[in-house]
Amino acid sequence: MKPPIKVAITGAGGQIGYSLVFRIAAGEMFGTDTPVELRLIDLERQVPIIDGVKMELDDCAFPLLKKVVTTTDLAEGFADANWVILVGSVPRKDGMERKDLLEINGKIFVGQGQAIEKNAAPDVRILVVGNPCNTNCLIAKASAPKIPANRWFAMTALDENRAKTQLAQKTSTDVDAVKNMIIWGNHSATQFPDYFHATINGKAATELIENDWLENSFVETVQKRGAAVIKARGASSAGSAANAIIDSVRRIITPTPEGESFSMAVPSDGSYGVPEGLIFSFPLKSKDESYEIVQGVEHDELAQTKIAATLQELQEEQAAVQGMLG
């Protein structure tokens, strides 16, 4: 049997963590032939909860789960980790300015970036989920300069999945008929779900669906879906966020089918006029042990405007945390 993949998860005592860890242990992330070790990391006050989650993981008798560590200590949690999933972050509270939110979270991600660089495995890859995830990723990456840029990811797979289902339901097709549903930019309300290049059973979505619905209803539904789920459930997306984490890792480590792409925020290499280093969601293709940003996607004026807006927001976030970028 292969050696275990060590997966460290921050905020593991939260709802996303609870929806995630059982699925990783069952083999959904790395396959049913790959053993795993889990590091459940959370704050001191969450320790009884992560200890309880560990008990429940034990109670599943998962054949692939070789070890579970619960800890508040980043060095212990990240030690030799092959994958680090940064889920924990401070949520925005009433009266909190966006700048405050960026600063509070920024400090957390400085420490986490440093601890990852110091302790994780040489092949570590990092997926940032805790919001604002693009800028949290930017900060953590800046705090870990020895880790190559192509190891850093911030999650837009949930947006991509949400957008796919909206298109599938609108056209009464199966969701796996929807391909190339690119999310551009920031994982926030400024993101641009690019319906211009999405296909449904090989046909352009724009040929099958009226433009007014795509331009307005579709884009807004995807951008505001998180709030709609909170309104219905009385709690934020957890099961679907955990699922998107699994999808993200699988999409990164699995060869992308010919002619397809998936969306993920990664450090820009200058593609599409996005300044180098900014964590921006692009269409990606998995390639060997890494990925490439799909080139040559053309944008009309409307798309350019939307991409410029989300880029501007990310640059403002970057400016707000400049002091933490080393």
Next chain:
Amino acid sequence: MKPPIKVAITGAGGQIGYSLVFRIAAGEMFGTDTPVELRLIDLERQVPIIDGVKMELDDCAFPLLKKVVTTTDLAEGFADANWVILVGSVPRKDGMERKDLLEINGKIFVGQGQAIEKNAAPDVRILVVGNPCNTNCLIAKASAPKIPANRWFAMTALDENRAKTQLAQKTSTDVDAVKNMIIWGNHSATQFPDYFHATINGKAATELIENDWLENSFVETVQKRGAAVIKARGASSAGSAANAIIDSVRRIITPTPEGESFSMAVPSDGSYGVPEGLIFSFPLKSKDESYEIVQGVEHDELAQTKIAATLQELQEEQAAVQGMLG
């Protein structure tokens, strides 16, 4: 592609349901080549929650998930269902006598049994999880006399999984080295986790572990594990219970490896002196479209005493709900 398997789940808005539905939709219960339809059933006050869960299932873009129905109506929920997972039940509250608990839940399971018989698919199989699950299963089955006895199950897989891990950790072995960990009787504190027949890497557990630990610490830990998890997490087992549901269905529909068994409460055929019809946990082997109760397991005096105790409890439960058994 195969036709979808229709899975109906009661109490779907609860924590076990939330831990379960994403894993079923991902293909963990029936395999990644089998599409599924989900029926999320719950009480009126839970409707916003199950509607929110449906939104999140949509947001996962699961290729195998062909349809999700949310409903309070049993006829709609059970219509043509191939599998019914009865998770919902009324938990015991302070000051409630065991008899009251049996009666309150009994009424629910009478209605559910009738609705299953009237609406479900001809091949329906039913797994009862809501407690007291053995007696709830007894009542539902009695209310659906046209459904063959071998379609009814009450869950002891969580106890079995818990027991396996206790033996694995005690002997520092992998949990999949532990086999034939039989749970006898009631899914309650009187259950008997039969360490006499468990093997670890082919050797008897009783040869590898001192008797005092097995007879006392082990049995008590397994029997009281649910309470220990509540104490740690501040919430009852959900992820591990959902996992045991997945294991249960998979163990029933997958050929059991030669020389092995799994534990599940089923209507007794008189085996081991258990009166016919009582829902009692036995060692089972999956066989063709059904199962057989493994015969010839021998019990010493201590085991006989423990099995008699759990049998007596089940008979008392049966007596308490006699009026609902038709």
